[in-house]
Amino acid sequence: MEVGPRDGLQIESRTLTTDEKVRLIDALVAAGVREVEVGSFVNPKAVPAMADTEDVIKRLEPREGVTYRALWLNPKGLERAIAVGRVRLVGRLTCTASETFVKRNTNRSIDRTFAEMPEWITRYKEAGIKVNGMGMMAAFGCNFEGDIPQEKVIGLIERGMSVLADHGCKLEHQDLADTMGWANPRQIRRLVGAIHERWPDLTLKLHLHDTRGTAMANALAAMELGVCNFDAAIGGLGGCPFAGHKGAAGNVCTEDLVYMCEEMGIDTGIDLDALVGAAKLAEELVGHPLPGKVMKGGTLSRFRHH
Ligand code: ZN
Numbered sequence: 619m620e621v622g623p624r625d626g627l628q629i630e631s632r633t634l635t636t637d638e639k640v641r642l643i644d645a646l647v648a649a650g651v652r653e654v655e656v657g658s659f660v661n662p663k664a665v666p667a668m669a670d671t672e673d674v675i676k677r678l679e680p681r682e683g684v685t686y687r688a689l690w691l692n693p694k695g696l697e698r699a700i701a702v703g704r705v706r707l708v709g710r711l712t713c714t715a716s717e718t719f720v721k722r723n724t725n726r727s728i729d730r731t732f733a734e735m736p737e738w739i740t741r742y743k744e745a746g747i748k749v750n751g752m753g754m755m756a757a758f759g760c761n762f763e764g765d766i767p768q769e770k771v772i773g774l775i776e777r778g779m780s781v782l783a784d785h786g787c788k789l790e791h792q793d794l795a796d797t798m799g800w801a802n803p804r805q806i807r808r809l810v811g812a813i814h815e816r817w818p819d820l821t822l823k824l825h826l827h828d829t830r831g832t833a834m835a836n837a838l839a840a841m842e843l844g845v846c847n848f849d850a851a852i853g854g855l856g857g858c859p860f861a862g863h864k865g866a867a868g869n870v871c872t873e874d875l876v877y878m879c880e881e882m883g884i885d886t887g888i889d890l891d892a893l894v895g896a897a898k899l900a901e902e903l904v905g906h907p908l909p910g911k912v913m914k915g916g917t918l919s920r921f922r923h924h
Contacts, residue, residue: 619653619849620646621825622900624668624689626855626868628658630904633667638903640677645899646852647684649892651872655687655849656705659695672702680704691724693741700745709742709749710791711735711778715771716760719797723755732777739785751791752778753825758809759800766800768809772816791821796836799829799867803839810843823847826870828854828909833870834878841884850875853897853908871910873897877917890917 623643627634634642643654656678657671671688678686688705690696691712699705713731714720720728742749756763757771771794779789792813806824813820822845826833837848849869856868873893876886890912897913 622851645896650888658689710751753793795825828867
C-alpha cells in the first residue's frame with residue numbers, strides 16, 4: 619500500500635493543495651499502484667495537512683482494481699470515512715507495543731486500548747464492516763521506552779485474537795509497524811518466523827520506517843519468509859514525527875522497493891519508470907529533495923539499452 623499521500627505528506631511543512639494531492643495519487647495509480655492511502659480523517663487542527671481528505675477523495679476517479687484507503691483514529695473519523703464513501707472501510711483494531719509511546723500519543727494505557735476494542739468492534743459491526751485486522755505500532759522498539767521484547771508482541775497479538783474471538787470475529791491480518799525505525803533484519807526474521815510458526819494462517823503486513831537506514835534490508839528479510847504486504851512511501855516521503863530529531867527518513871521508499879523486487883525477478887505489476895516519474899513529481903510538490911535512491915541513480919533499463 620502506498621502511504622506517501624498520508625504518512626508522508628502529513629508532516630511536510632508545505633501543505634499540498636487538493637489539486638496537487640490528486641495529481642500525485644493519479645500518477646501513482648497510473649504507474650500501476652493498486653492500493654493508496656490517500657489521507658486521514660483526523661482533527662484538522664492537529665494535522666492541518668489532512669484537512670482536505672474529503673475533497674481529495676471526492677476528486678479521485680474510481681478505477682477498476684484500485685483501492686483507496688484512509689486512516690481514522692476515533693469514532694468521528696470513522697463516521698467521516700463512511701460518509702464520504704469511495705474509500706475501502708477496513709475493520710482494523712489498533713494497539714501499540716510501547717506503554718510510554720501509547721500514553722504520550724493517545725493518553726491511554728495499553729490495557730485501556732484493549733478495553734476499548736469491544737466498542738470499536740460494535741461500531742464496525744453496526745456499519746457492516748468486517749473486523750478481522752489489527753495494527754500494532756512500535757512493534758520493534760521505541761524511542762521513549764527502548765527495546766520491545768518479542769514475547770510482548772506475541773502476547774499482544776494473542777490478546778487481540780481473544781478480544782476478537784469473544785465477539786465472534788477472527789484475526790486474519792496483523793500489521794506490524796516499525797514506527798521509529800528500530801528493527802533490524804535478524805529481529806524481523808525472528809519475529810516473523812515466530813508468528814508464522816504459531817499462526818501459519820495469519821497474514822502479516824509490515825510498515826517499516828527507514829529512520830536508521832534498515833527499512834529495505836528489513837523488507838527483504840520479511841519477503842524471504844514469505845511476507846508480501848508492505849506499506850511504502852513514494853520517494854521515501856515523510857519523516858518520523860516521533861523520532862525527536864529533524865531529517866529522519868520516512869517509510870521504505872516505494873520505487874526503491876519496486877526496483878529491488880523487479881531486479882530480483884519479483885513481478886510487482888508496476889511500471890518502474892512511471893513510478894520514478896511519480897517520485898519526481900512528489901519531490902517537486904514538496905519542494906525539497908526526497909531520500910529515494912532510484913529516482914536519482916535512474917533505473918537500469920536506460921543503461922541496459924546502451
Ligand atoms: Zn508511519
